[in-house]
Amino acid sequence: MSESAPSAPPAPPKRPRRAADGLRPLEGPARASAYVCEAVSCLSAQSHDILLKLGEQVSGAGLKDVEVKRVGCLLLCASGPLVQIPGTGQLFSNVRPDDLDAIVEALADVTPGEQRAPEAPFFSRQRRIATENSGRIDPESLDDYVEKGGFEALRSVLTSMTPAQVREEITRSGLRGRGGAGYPTGLKWNTVAKAVGSPKYVICNADEGDPGAFMDRSVLESDPYRVIEGMAIAAYAVGASEGYVYCRAEYPLAVSRLRKAIHSAGRAGYLGLHILDSKLGFEVDVRLGAGAFVCGEETALIASVQGGRGTPTTRPPYPAVAGLWDQPTLINNVETFANIAPIIRKGGAWFAGIGTSTSKGTKVFALAGRVVNTGLIEVQMGTTLREIVFDIGGGIVDGRAFKAVQTGGPSGGCIPAEFLDMGVDYESLVGVGSFMGSGGMIVMDETSCMVDVARYFMDFCREESCGKCAPCRVGTTQLWILLDRISHGGATLDDLAQMERLGAMVQRTSLCGLGQGAPNPIFSTLRYFRDEYLAHIVDRVCPAGVCAIEPAPVPV
Amino acid sequence: MTKPTLATVWLDGCSGCHMSFIDMDERLLEIAERADIVYSPLVDTKVYPDHVDLCLVEGAVSSEDDLRKIKLIRERTGTLISFGDCAITANVPGMRNPIGVQPLLERAYLENVTLNPGAPTEVVPALLPMALPVHRVVKVDVFLPGCPPSADLIHQSLVDLLEGRTPDTRGARFGR
Amino acid sequence: MTTVHTFRINGSDVAGTDGQSILAVATENGIDIPTMCHLDGLSDTGSCRLCVVEVAGSSKLTPACTTLVSEGMDVSTTSEQLCGYRRTIIEMLFLERNHICAVCVANNHCDLQNLAEELKLDHFELPVIAPKVGIDASHALFAIDHNRCIMCVRCVRVCDEVEGAHTWDVMGSGIGVRVVTDMGTPWGESTSCTSCGKCVQVCPTGALFEKGRSIGEGSKERRPFLPYLKNQAQEPELT
Numbered sequence: 001m002s003e004s005a006p007s008a009p010p011a012p013p014k015r016p017r018r019a020a021d022g023l024r025p026l027e028g029p030a031r032a033s034a035y036v037c038e039a040v041s042c043l044s045a046q047s048h049d050i051l052l053k054l055g056e057q058v059s060g061a062g063l064k065d066v067e068v069k070r071v072g073c074l075l076l077c078a079s080g081p082l083v084q085i086p087g088t089g090q091l092f093s094n095v096r097p098d099d100l101d102a103i104v105e106a107l108a109d110v111t112p113g114e115q116r117a118p119e120a121p122f123f124s125r126q127r128r129i130a131t132e133n134s135g136r137i138d139p140e141s142l143d144d145y146v147e148k149g150g151f152e153a154l155r156s157v158l159t160s161m162t163p164a165q166v167r168e169e170i171t172r173s174g175l176r177g178r179g180g181a182g183y184p185t186g187l188k189w190n191t192v193a194k195a196v197g198s199p200k201y202v203i204c205n206a207d208e209g210d211p212g213a214f215m216d217r218s219v220l221e222s223d224p225y226r227v228i229e230g231m232a233i234a235a236y237a238v239g240a241s242e243g244y245v246y247c248r249a250e251y252p253l254a255v256s257r258l259r260k261a262i263h264s265a266g267r268a269g270y271l272g273l274h275i276l277d278s279k280l281g282f283e284v285d286v287r288l289g290a291g292a293f294v295c296g297e298e299t300a301l302i303a304s305v306q307g308g309r310g311t312p313t314t315r316p317p318y319p320a321v322a323g324l325w326d327q328p329t330l331i332n333n334v335e336t337f338a339n340i341a342p343i344i345r346k347g348g349a350w351f352a353g354i355g356t357s358t359s360k361g362t363k364v365f366a367l368a369g370r371v372v373n374t375g376l377i378e379v380q381m382g383t384t385l386r387e388i389v390f391d392i393g394g395g396i397v398d399g400r401a402f403k404a405v406q407t408g409g410p411s412g413g414c415i416p417a418e419f420l421d422m423g424v425d426y427e428s429l430v431g432v433g434s435f436m437g438s439g440g441m442i443v444m445d446e447t448s449c450m451v452d453v454a455r456y457f458m459d460f461c462r463e464e465s466c467g468k469c470a471p472c473r474v475g476t477t478q479l480w481i482l483l484d485r486i487s488h489g490g491a492t493l494d495d496l497a498q499m500e501r502l503g504a505m506v507q508r509t510s511l512c513g514l515g516q517g518a519p520n521p522i523f524s525t526l527r528y529f530r531d532e533y534l535a536h537i538v539d540r541v542c543p544a545g546v547c548a549i550e551p552a553p554v555p556v
Numbered sequence: 557m558t559k560p561t562l563a564t565v566w567l568d569g570c571s572g573c574h575m576s577f578i579d580m581d582e583r584l585l586e587i588a589e590r591a592d593i594v595y596s597p598l599v600d601t602k603v604y605p606d607h608v609d610l611c612l613v614e615g616a617v618s619s620e621d622d623l624r625k626i627k628l629i630r631e632r633t634g635t636l637i638s639f640g641d642c643a644i645t646a647n648v649p650g651m652r653n654p655i656g657v658q659p660l661l662e663r664a665y666l667e668n669v670t671l672n673p674g675a676p677t678e679v680v681p682a683l684l685p686m687a688l689p690v691h692r693v694v695k696v697d698v699f700l701p702g703c704p705p706s707a708d709l710i711h712q713s714l715v716d717l718l719e720g721r722t723p724d725t726r727g728a729r730f731g732r
Numbered sequence: 733m734t735t736v737h738t739f740r741i742n743g744s745d746v747a748g749t750d751g752q753s754i755l756a757v758a759t760e761n762g763i764d765i766p767t768m769c770h771l772d773g774l775s776d777t778g779s780c781r782l783c784v785v786e787v788a789g790s791s792k793l794t795p796a797c798t799t800l801v802s803e804g805m806d807v808s809t810t811s812e813q814l815c816g817y818r819r820t821i822i823e824m825l826f827l828e829r830n831h832i833c834a835v836c837v838a839n840n841h842c843d844l845q846n847l848a849e850e851l852k853l854d855h856f857e858l859p860v861i862a863p864k865v866g867i868d869a870s871h872a873l874f875a876i877d878h879n880r881c882i883m884c885v886r887c888v889r890v891c892d893e894v895e896g897a898h899t900w901d902v903m904g905s906g907i908g909v910r911v912v913t914d915m916g917t918p919w920g921e922s923t924s925c926t927s928c929g930k931c932v933q934v935c936p937t938g939a940l941f942e943k944g945r946s947i948g949e950g951s952k953e954r955r956p957f958l959p960y961l962k963n964q965a966q967e968p969e970l971t
Contacts, residue, residue: 467909731833
């Protein structure tokens with residue numbers, strides 16, 4: 001529809017695909033392709049060497065019509081480096097640079113035009129919206145993104161929709177914040193749109209800090225343009241003119257790809273003044289976080305963007321009303337923005353048709369822990385934990401017994417086996433004492449000690465507490481001391497009772513979500529695994545054999 | 557009818573709380589009429605009696621000897637009272653807690669000493685890793701904060717306890 | 733034009749103007765809410781959490797110092813649970829560093845000590861942290877003993893908002909958080925410090941103190957200090 005708009009700039013000319021840096025471009029169209037994952041986990045396993053070597057070997061074998069291409073995350077991260085042949089759906093895992101013959105051989109046999117997805121349940125059970133381009137495009141190529149329909153949504157928004165219509169479409173989709181709390185995105189956009197003040201800001205929260213979670217990193221590394229497009233659409237919908245991506249500095253590749261993407265999107269007219277010759281002017285800049293977990297909390301994030309110390313402030317006022325520089329500010333998570341373009345392209349109703357009654361669409365999870373397949377997955381809301389752990393995840397390593405799955409990071413909880421058939425959405429997770437969070441999902445088996453798990457997360461919280469409010473600053477340390485005492489066999493039942501009282505107090509009185517959520521791992525493990533706590537305290541044994549019980553309790 | 561028995565104990569403290577106890581002055585006679593003082597640094601008894609009704613404990617639990625004593629006292633005592641800040645918070649004896657035992661001994665007996673340097677190893681009991689409030693080690697029934705608790709507070713609390721009431725410790729505070 | 737909001741605190745009808753905090757209105761009406769980080773005339777941070785109150789219709793507790801009044805709200809400032817939480821907060825503040833009232837310059841002139849008495853806190857149950865923290869006595873006139881600091885950051889605010897020097901700020905995270913001068917350089921080497929002493933005056937405990945005074949002299953005894961802070965708080969119309 002938007003293609004016919006008279007104001008649209010001419011589409012970039014088609015030219016032979018430029019392969020990734022360091023490779024010679026093809027002269028004609030490619031008969032077959034090899035996709036080499038260059039997201040950070042494969043890169044750290046030397047996937048760039050593989051890319052170059054594979055290029056050499058392909059040329060050496062005289063395969064002039066074979067393209068070797070850098071792509072984003074191929075999802076099965078723990079088995080990297082990964083190389084995929086999209087023509088046959090073959091996925092080569094744990095590839096070594098000196099052992100590429102099988103790939104070259106397979107490339108020789110590809111019939112042109114065919115595209116097949118890998119058949120393994122790890123892939124076939126997923127439903128990919130936010131990560132649809134991940135592992136399919138070169139993340140540093142704007143052409144690639146545009147070829148897959150990129151910026152179509154922005155174009156159609158600018159040429160044929162009013163801001164109110166955009167917000168309505170997002171509201172209709174039922175999309176909820178993917179950062180954790182699940183606040184309805186449409187409602188947030190409407191609040192910012194109605195808030196009085198100018199300029200308004202759009203901030204993309206890429207300060208992903210949950211242990212074991214890397215969804216946002218992967219999206220930024222694999223498909224940065226999608227996030228920019230989502231932000232630009234949001235800017236149009238709420239009337240914002242400036243945007244920031246707040247990304248942790250521990251993600252250098254994501255930051256560099258994002259910066260490149262912002263630069264090239266700006267040159268191509270997708271950012272800047274008069275985007276696509278419309279009235280929309282929107283600039284995006286990257287701000288780096290210094291690794292403080294609390295900066296994922298929106299008020300702390302804003303303080304950090306402003307150049308101050310990243311400490312949270314009391315809400316209200318909410319950022320939607322008085323955020324960055326006290327102006328109305330829309331803050332959404334990377335994954336939320338990654339869902340915007342598909343919703344606009346295919347319609348809110350389409351998105352609302354996916355998922356459960358309260359949680360629409362899909363959710364990206366970082367599946368980790370004691371499962372066979374660890375990596376990134378995107379599944380429809382309402383997919384059961386059993387499907388995730390046993391079908392997609394391939395079950396527990398070494399055939400051991402499943403014990404629990406931890407979701408929601410340090411504010412989340414552990415879900416025991418009795419809830420394996422529960423469909424995962426925002427409400428069901430809260431119902432069993434956990435939390436969606438940003439999407440970390442850690443699977444534990446019988447060799448995991450739940451006291452140790454709670455202690456680990458409390459250790460994380462006490463280090464990451466900003467120290468501003470007393471209950472969180474002191475309480476998390478005291479809770480950790482109590483957990484440590486339990487795990488060493490030095491605690492009494494009084495200590496356990498005190499820990500529960502203290503946890504409830506910290507939950508109720510802390511200033512921000514970090515402190516309010518910090519006791520959750522304790523409460524959820526106590527809810528389902530109290531017997532393990534009692535074993536440590538009364539019998540002074542660690543049933544899983546993880547904790548080092550000290551020979552005699554020491555008075556403290 | 558026999559009178560209730562009262563003991564006072566001096567662990568790791570400066571004896572200031574006992575001074576404050578003596579500051580009750582003539583009211584001491586009143587207390588002596590109502591209770592038998594059976595064990596105290598102020599009276600000449602060597603062995604803690606088998607059963608004591610009320611016991612005021614001054615000082616933190618700092619050494620192995622303190623630990624042994626307080627456990628025995630708890631076993632043999634009806635109402636145990638943490639008497640003053642050292643017993644309640646470890647207070648001044650607790651100032652060593654952030655330092656640790658070994659550096660502490662080195663500082664006191666090696667670095668600052670010119671004559672016969674060396675930490676004592678015999679006769680004196682070994683220090684615990686931390687100076688502990690009494691209630692970290694045994695159950696305590698009543699807390700009388702203050703450094704020291706005032707004679708009035710001690711008197712009022714003892715009278716309350718002897719008359720079977722929960723002591724009214726309003727106005728009691730840490731420090732002065 | 734100011735809008736007046738009528739609402740209830742502990743069942744009595746009260747009125748406050750737009751932009752007033754629950755704490756301000758409660759104080760005007762003689763309703764006592766314990767505070768620690770709050771000081772009239774300085775901005776509020778809502779960090780000590782002592783002044784948390786219950787507002788009907790909200791499951792969350794809200795700090796009275798940073799929550800603005802609104803029409804029809806129903807606030808209760810005291811309940812058994814709230815008192816318990818406040819007592820725990822005071823207990824936490826005592827336990828996070830090393831407070832020895834008996835040997836402190838602020839003994840008997842200390843807000844922390846007073847609140848412990850007010851809230852009938854007579855012993856501590858929670859785990860002791862007893863960290864090893866230092867003293868900076870490099871300044872010619874003043875010193876800071878971090879053992880006694882409760883991170884109310886009144887010093888940071890008075891230095892920034894009243895003196896305009898911004899010598900003090902906060903460094904570190906979690907239990908390791910500290911107030912620092914000039915980005916962590918010793919106080920005595922600070923080039924921004926004007927030696928005005930306001931930080932010492934507003935410190936609620938014995939953390940900041942004047943040098944050369946003995947404990948017995950009670951150097952932290954409250955003088956009628958910084959009167960402009962009070963005036964500023966009483967005359968919001970001026971701004």
